[in-house]
Amino acid sequence: MSHPVTIWHLEQTSRAALSPGAEPAAEQDVRIVRSEVPSPEFSRFLYTAVGGDVLWTDRLAWSYARWAEHLAQPGTETWVAYAHGTPAGFIELQGQPDGVVEIVYFGLLPAFRGRRIGGHLLGYGTARAWDLAERWPGRPATARVWLHTCSDDGPHARANYERRGFRLFRTEVTEEPEVEATGPWPGAGPVPAAATP
Numbered sequence: 001m002s003h004p005v006t007i008w009h010l011e012q013t014s015r016a017a018l019s020p021g022a023e024p025a026a027e028q029d030v031r032i033v034r035s036e037v038p039s040p041e042f043s044r045f046l047y048t049a050v051g052g053d054v055l056w057t058d059r060l061a062w063s064y065a066r067w068a069e070h071l072a073q074p075g076t077e078t079w080v081a082y083a084h085g086t087p088a089g090f091i092e093l094q095g096q097p098d099g100v101v102e103i104v105y106f107g108l109l110p111a112f113r114g115r116r117i118g119g120h121l122l123g124y125g126t127a128r129a130w131d132l133a134e135r136w137p138g139r140p141a142t143a144r145v146w147l148h149t150c151s152d153d154g155p156h157a158r159a160n161y162e163r164r165g166f167r168l169f170r171t172e173v174t175e176e177p178e179v180e181a182t183g184p185w186p187g188a189g190p191v192p193a194a195a196t197p
Contacts, residue, residue, distance in 0.1 A: 002175040004151075008158055010166035011146040015130040017165035021119025028083050030117055032124050035078040035090075040067030043078060046090045050107040052182045055152045060182065075101075075136050079128055081108070081121045088112035091125030093132060099143035101129040106147070113154070122164050152176070 012018060024030045035042060044067060047059055062070075070076065075095020081088045089108035095101055106125065108118050126145060133139040147166070149157045162168075 001178040003178055005174050005176045006151040007148055007172050008168055009148045009170040010161050011144060011169050012166055013144050018126050019163060019165040020123035022116060023120050024116045028115060030081055030083050032079055032081050032121060035080050038068060038071035040064050043067060043071055049109050050089060053110060054154055055179060057179055075132060075139055079125050081117055083112060088117055089121055091121060093129050095132055095136060095139055099140040101132050101142050101145050103129060103147035118160055122160055126164055
C-alpha cells in the first residue's frame with residue numbers, strides 16, 4: 001500500500017529574508033551548540049529520536065561508515081538544541097556548490113515540541129547556514145538556503161519555515177509506501193510536561 005505525500009520546497013535567497021524565532025523562556029535553559037566532532041552514534045540518535053514518529057526512514061539502513069563519511073564532508077554541520085542539558089532537537093546543514101546550503105534535517109524530540117524551541121532553533125540554524133563560509137575556508141559566501149518538508153512531517157513544520165522567511169518555490173505530489181513509524185523504540189512518546197524541570 002501507498003499514500004500520497006505533498007512535498008514543499010522552500011528557499012531564502014537573501015539573508016535579509018530571515019526572521020528569527022523568539023527565544024524560549026529563560027527557565028527552559030535552552031542552548032544551541034554545534035556538534036563539532038563527527039559522531040555517527042550521536043547523529044543517528046538525533047535522527048531516530050526526532051524522526052521516528054514522522055516517518056524518517058531513509059537513513060535507517062546506513063552503515064557506520066556511511067554515517068561517518070557523510071558527517072565528515074566539508075560544509076556539513078549539526079547544531080543541537082539542549083534544554084537543561086538534554087538534547088531537545090537538531091538542525092543539519094549541508095554546503096553545496098555555488099554558495100548553496102541545504103537544511104537537510106530539522107526537528108525536535110517529541111517531548112520538546114510545543115515549547116517554543118523549534119522557531120528559535122530554526123532561526124538560529126538558518127543564520128548558521130548564511131554564515132557557513134566563515135567556518136569553512138574556501139567555501140563561497142552563502143547565496144541561497146533551501147529545504148523541503150512534506151505532509152508526513154509535523155503539522156506545524158511548513159508554517160514554521162514560512163514564519164522564518166522561507167518562500168515556496170516548488171510543490172510536488174508523490175506516492176510513498178506505507179511504513180510504520182519506527183520511533184526510537186516501540187511505545188516512545190512525549191514526557192508529560194509536569195515531569196520535566
